[in-house]
Amino acid sequence: MPFKTLSPLQRNSLLIILATGLIKIPLVLRDIAMAGYFGIDKDMDLYLYALVVPAFLAAITTASFNYFFIPSYLTVKTQKGADHARQYIDQLFTSALIFMFLFIFLLSLFVPHILIRMNPGIFTHPDLIKQFFVFSFLASALFGFQIIALILAFLLQAEHRYLNSLLPQALPPVMSILGIVLFGKSWGIISALYGGLLGSAMNFGILYFLCHRLKIISGPGPAMPLAKIDVDYSQFMMLNFAFILPSLLGVIDQQMAISLGEGKLAALTYGLRLPDGIAEIFCGGLSVAIFSYFSEWHARDQHQKLVEATQKVIIFSTLLIIPISLFILLYAKPIVSLLFERGAFTPEATTLVSQ
Numbered sequence: 001m002p003f004k005t006l007s008p009l010q011r012n013s014l015l016i017i018l019a020t021g022l023i024k025i026p027l028v029l030r031d032i033a034m035a036g037y038f039g040i041d042k043d044m045d046l047y048l049y050a051l052v053v054p055a056f057l058a059a060i061t062t063a064s065f066n067y068f069f070i071p072s073y074l075t076v077k078t079q080k081g082a083d084h085a086r087q088y089i090d091q092l093f094t095s096a097l098i099f100m101f102l103f104i105f106l107l108s109l110f111v112p113h114i115l116i117r118m119n120p121g122i123f124t125h126p127d128l129i130k131q132f133f134v135f136s137f138l139a140s141a142l143f144g145f146q147i148i149a150l151i152l153a154f155l156l157q158a159e160h161r162y163l164n165s166l167l168p169q170a171l172p173p174v175m176s177i178l179g180i181v182l183f184g185k186s187w188g189i190i191s192a193l194y195g196g197l198l199g200s201a202m203n204f205g206i207l208y209f210l211c212h213r214l215k216i217i218s219g220p221g222p223a224m225p226l227a228k229i230d231v232d233y234s235q236f237m238m239l240n241f242a243f244i245l246p247s248l249l250g251v252i253d254q255q256m257a258i259s260l261g262e263g264k265l266a267a268l269t270y271g272l273r274l275p276d277g278i279a280e281i282f283c284g285g286l287s288v289a290i291f292s293y294f295s296e297w298h299a300r301d302q303h304q305k306l307v308e309a310t311q312k313v314i315i316f317s318t319l320l321i322i323p324i325s326l327f328i329l330l331y332a333k334p335i336v337s338l339l340f341e342r343g344a345f346t347p348e349a350t351t352l353v354s355q
Helices: 008-038 042-080 082-118 126-158 162-187 190-213 234-259 264-299 303-330 332-340 347-354
Strands: none
Touching (some): 008 042, 008 162, 008 264, 042 082, 042 126, 042 190, 042 234, 042 264, 082 126, 126 162, 162 190, 234 264, 264 303, 264 332, 332 347
């Protein structure tokens, strides 16, 4: 079928899947660099362990925001106009900035103590505890910037500015790669965190500039009280609870892996990279394209159109994911070997990760 004959939704879906795939290239290169420089040793486990709770909370927060506030934003914009919607987003953005600073402060202050108590066996030396506190602070700051940046990206996607929302998100892995290549041998695994933090801050700055230039937001500051906007915020809390269980299962897996001994958490993480990456390219890319359309159709009460499109998406996703999953299952070891087996990543690590 010629590209021009496709519907706007179909065209945008294909373009976003392609763009998401391109953005994943720096992520794959970052993982390859980390595997080659650091392997699956204790430092890698500490680095990944410091990411567990910030990543868990960030996943819940950003998913809830996307699935609640973006439809609400489009509903306000459709029913009350762009100026009213901008005021609505300005207040939410101010709240999000406050949340980011609280997120960084509370996570870096309390979470390391809890995690150390849960798995004291991996902290065999006081220096490891100090190192873990540094990792935790940097990881909290990194994900704090990521949360705000993703909120801005979701707003751009709601306005169908897909490439503007996706391309800056390549900066965190790109800067992590630079950090590893330039300072990995002297600084160790923390070089990846410093690079990722710098890239996340740059990502946030670019997305904020784009949203401000496109007049999606005016910036932090006083706005109309939320009570003047007819939105049921109890649904936001329900969405948070709905996302907790699937995200919590991943945290439990990581806690079990870290308790099994050195290298097990790193092996689990590398083992999940490929299936998670492919799922995010196709399913995540598809959801980015369709969600803003679905939200607009819901706001305009075009429910039949919404149902028909949902059925097509489910069929397409199922037919796509099943053969890819079987391929990964059958050829896990050669895929892992091809991607990671070099430098500090040994053949034994390949066997462990592929299992």
